[in-house]
Amino acid sequence: MTALLAPVSMEKGLTLRAFLRKGGGVLGLVMLSFIVSIAVFAPWIAPYDPYEIVEATTSDVLAPPSAAHLLGQDDTGKDVLSSVIYGARISLIVGFSAALIVVVVGTIVGMVSGYAGGWVDMVLMRITDAILVVPTLPLMLVIITVAGRGITNIILVIGFLSWTYAARVVRSQVLSVKERQFVMRARAIGVGHLRIMTVHILPQVIPVIFAEGILDISYAILSEATLSFLGLGDPTLISWGSILNRAFLRGAVTRGAWWFLIPPGLALAWVTLSLNFIGNALQELINPRLQTHHLFDERKIVVMNGFLGGAAAAAPTPQPLASDMGEGR
Amino acid sequence: MQRLDYFIRKAAFSILTALGVLIFNFLLFRIIPGDPVSMIVSPRMRPETRERIRHQYGLDKPIWFDSGAVRETGSLLAGFDSQFFLYFRNLAQGNLGESFRQHRPVAELMGNRLGPTVVLILVGELTGIILGIILGLLAAWKRKTAIDTVATTIGLAAWALPPFWFGILLLILARGKLPMGGFITPGAIYSNPFEQLQDMASHVILPATTLAVLLFGSYMLIVRNSSLEVMAEDYILTAKAKGLSSARILRDHVLKNASLPLVTIIAMDLGIALAGTIQIETIFSWPGLGRLMFDSIAQRDYPVLQGVFLLLAVGVIGANFLADLTYVALDPRVKA
Numbered sequence: 001m002t003a004l005l006a007p008v009s010m011e012k013g014l015t016l017r018a019f020l021r022k023g024g025g026v027l028g029l030v031m032l033s034f035i036v037s038i039a040v041f042a043p044w045i046a047p048y049d050p051y052e053i054v055e056a057t058t059s060d061v062l063a064p065p066s067a068a069h070l071l072g073q074d075d076t077g078k079d080v081l082s083s084v085i086y087g088a089r090i091s092l093i094v095g096f097s098a099a100l101i102v103v104v105v106g107t108i109v110g111m112v113s114g115y116a117g118g119w120v121d122m123v124l125m126r127i128t129d130a131i132l133v134v135p136t137l138p139l140m141l142v143i144i145t146v147a148g149r150g151i152t153n154i155i156l157v158i159g160f161l162s163w164t165y166a167a168r169v170v171r172s173q174v175l176s177v178k179e180r181q182f183v184m185r186a187r188a189i190g191v192g193h194l195r196i197m198t199v200h201i202l203p204q205v206i207p208v209i210f211a212e213g214i215l216d217i218s219y220a221i222l223s224e225a226t227l228s229f230l231g232l233g234d235p236t237l238i239s240w241g242s243i244l245n246r247a248f249l250r251g252a253v254t255r256g257a258w259w260f261l262i263p264p265g266l267a268l269a270w271v272t273l274s275l276n277f278i279g280n281a282l283q284e285l286i287n288p289r290l291q292t293h294h295l296f297d298e299r300k301i302v303v304m305n306g307f308l309g310g311a312a313a314a315a316p317t318p319q320p321l322a323s324d325m326g327e328g329r
Numbered sequence: 330m331q332r333l334d335y336f337i338r339k340a341a342f343s344i345l346t347a348l349g350v351l352i353f354n355f356l357l358f359r360i361i362p363g364d365p366v367s368m369i370v371s372p373r374m375r376p377e378t379r380e381r382i383r384h385q386y387g388l389d390k391p392i393w394f395d396s397g398a399v400r401e402t403g404s405l406l407a408g409f410d411s412q413f414f415l416y417f418r419n420l421a422q423g424n425l426g427e428s429f430r431q432h433r434p435v436a437e438l439m440g441n442r443l444g445p446t447v448v449l450i451l452v453g454e455l456t457g458i459i460l461g462i463i464l465g466l467l468a469a470w471k472r473k474t475a476i477d478t479v480a481t482t483i484g485l486a487a488w489a490l491p492p493f494w495f496g497i498l499l500l501i502l503a504r505g506k507l508p509m510g511g512f513i514t515p516g517a518i519y520s521n522p523f524e525q526l527q528d529m530a531s532h533v534i535l536p537a538t539t540l541a542v543l544l545f546g547s548y549m550l551i552v553r554n555s556s557l558e559v560m561a562e563d564y565i566l567t568a569k570a571k572g573l574s575s576a577r578i579l580r581d582h583v584l585k586n587a588s589l590p591l592v593t594i595i596a597m598d599l600g601i602a603l604a605g606t607i608q609i610e611t612i613f614s615w616p617g618l619g620r621l622m623f624d625s626i627a628q629r630d631y632p633v634l635q636g637v638f639l640l641l642a643v644g645v646i647g648a649n650f651l652a653d654l655t656y657v658a659l660d661p662r663v664k665a
Contacts, residue, residue: 126342129342129346130342130345130346130349133346133645133646133649134346134350134600134642134645134646135599135600135603135604135641135642135645136600136604137600137603137604137607138603138604138607138622138637138638138641138642139638139642141607141622141626141634141638142354142357142634142635142638143357145626145629145631145634146357146358218489222491225491226491226493226604226608229491229493229608230493230607230608230611230623230626231623231626231627232626244493244494244497247497248497248612253497253500253501253504253509254509256501256504258501261494261497261498261501262498262501264494265490265491265494265495265497265498268491268494269486269489269490269491269494272489273486273489276485276489
């Protein structure tokens with residue numbers, strides 16, 4: 001039973017060389033490096049500073065692409081290309097920071113829940129299910145409206161509402177590792193709980209949570225973009241979502257200003273796809289169970305696993321709520 | 330007895346979660362920094378007027394328990410005249426407060442907007458489900474061929490597209506050919522019901538498509554995966570040996586068993602569908618609850634925001650509960 005559920009062996013495959021052999025993963029890494037470099041080198045790459053006030057004439061408003069402005073100008077005459085370049089910074093910062101919160105909280109909750117078992121497990125999983133059930137975007141909207149707009153609030157809200165999948169994934173992994181020989185032996189010679197969790201179980205959890213964390217970054221970036229688009233982003237910062245918010249509210253659609261509307265969305269899709277490719281390649285590597293089943297093409301199933309963000313990893317066959325089915329499986 | 334036990338557990342969970350949401354809702358808007366009535370109270374008003382408005386909204390009462398009133402009247406019941414219990418009493422009567430901006434009951438405002446949202450979600454979900462089933466079955470049946478790869482890639486790519494951007498994309502592409510937004514053409518007069526239907530259809534097609542595209546990816550992949558599992562079963566081999574046509578096998582045997590996990594995923598994705606609906610209604614000026622939420626945020630109309638959030642949250646909780654019941658009802662193998 002546990003053999004079926006043993007996703008990870010550190011000894012096996014999570015090496016850089018194994019990763020490089022996965023075409024999808026490499027492509028994703030290249031795409032991501034491209035965007036990260038743009039964000040890091042923004043002041044040198046961007047032709048203009050989008051935070052600067054410009055003097056514009058009416059011909060500058062929503063002007064189509066030209067030699068001076070490769071992606072045209074926005075509703076205030078600012079260069080769109082520079083805004084998109086600088087927007088990468090905010091999106092990536094929020095994405096990574098929120099994902100960090102998700103990973104930390106998810107790991108703690110998942111490990112405590114999986115290791116302790118019993119009523120601790122039940123209570124934690126019920127809380128997790130409750131958070132999962134409440135619709136996320138309305139909840140985020142309501143909290144940010146009350147707490148106020150600002151990048152810190154956005155990171156906190158996204159992070160603390162998105163850790164539930166990660167906790168499930170970690171818990172599932174802990175449950176299977178807990179029954180393995182080396183843990184049993186450590187318990188037998190009297191090793192303390194905390195030490196077992198940190199020294200023995202945690203290393204087996206890290207690859208799983210790492211792969212899940214990559215997908216959480218893309219989810220966080222999309223969440224920030226959605227919040228900004230709906231007008232709850234940080235008013236002092238430019239992000240891809242806020243660019244689209246301005247574009248939409250200032251009539252770019254009716255004016256047909258595609259240069260204002262398409263690039264930020266393309267950038268978002270680019271980042272999301274790159275992170276998904278990387279995440280899927282990682283999940284392929286750490287989940288040998290999927291690779292041995294001869295009836296499935298592993299890449300497609302891994303795509304589905306990555307797609308469902310670890311929910312499938314935590315529940316091999318879809319069930320109403322994992323917490324009902326008892327532990328282990 | 331197992332079924333009853335399951336039902337009670339699920340019901341208790343749903344009720345507790347809903348209660349948690351109600352209490353959360355209550356607390357949230359009472360910790361706003363500053364005076365909540367400052368929206369409708371001008372600093373130039375006399376203090377008496379301000380106090381009167383606060384009294385009107387019940388904001389001058391103690392929050393949890395009115396011990397002062399108990400002492401005065403000597404009756405314990407009087408202590409329950411606090412904001413907390415007033416909140417629940419109002420809820421039970423369907424009173425969700427009054428909009429700060431429009432000075433009409435929130436429940437009335439929401440009632441007007443409920444219809445369009447339901448229409449949008451129904452059409453969008455149905456389209457997404459049908460699309461997902463067709464493509465999922467196709468991909469599973471033609472596993473490892475080009476069709477399979479293309480379908481799965483499209484499904485994955487669709488999820489990476491933020492719905493608000495995809496909707497804008499559709500608007501740009503359809504400019505001049507389809508209406509830019511709204512539920513029906515304003516001020517239109519129809520010569521027959523068919524024309525009205527046509528008008529409504531032309532308005533709903535873009536928003537529903539956006540929603541369907543958002544959803545079909547995960548539906549397709551789950552149908553594909555569970556179809557593959559089902560197709561490995563012996564009874565499918567038997568059906569093929571009996572000489573049944575592929576279409577017949579797919580429809581009668583594979584689909585029926587593969588659609589069970591789909592029910593779970595539909596319920597799980599309700600939050601995503603709702604998030605998409607809020608964005609879609611904003612972009613297409615669709616007069617629904619999502620747009621109401623967006624407007625109330627922009628106008629700082631807290632009672633409306635509270636009311637819509639409550640309805641959406643409790644609605645999703647209820648829908649999940651129904652989905653859990655449906656799943657158990659459909660699959661006798663599930664050990665509840």
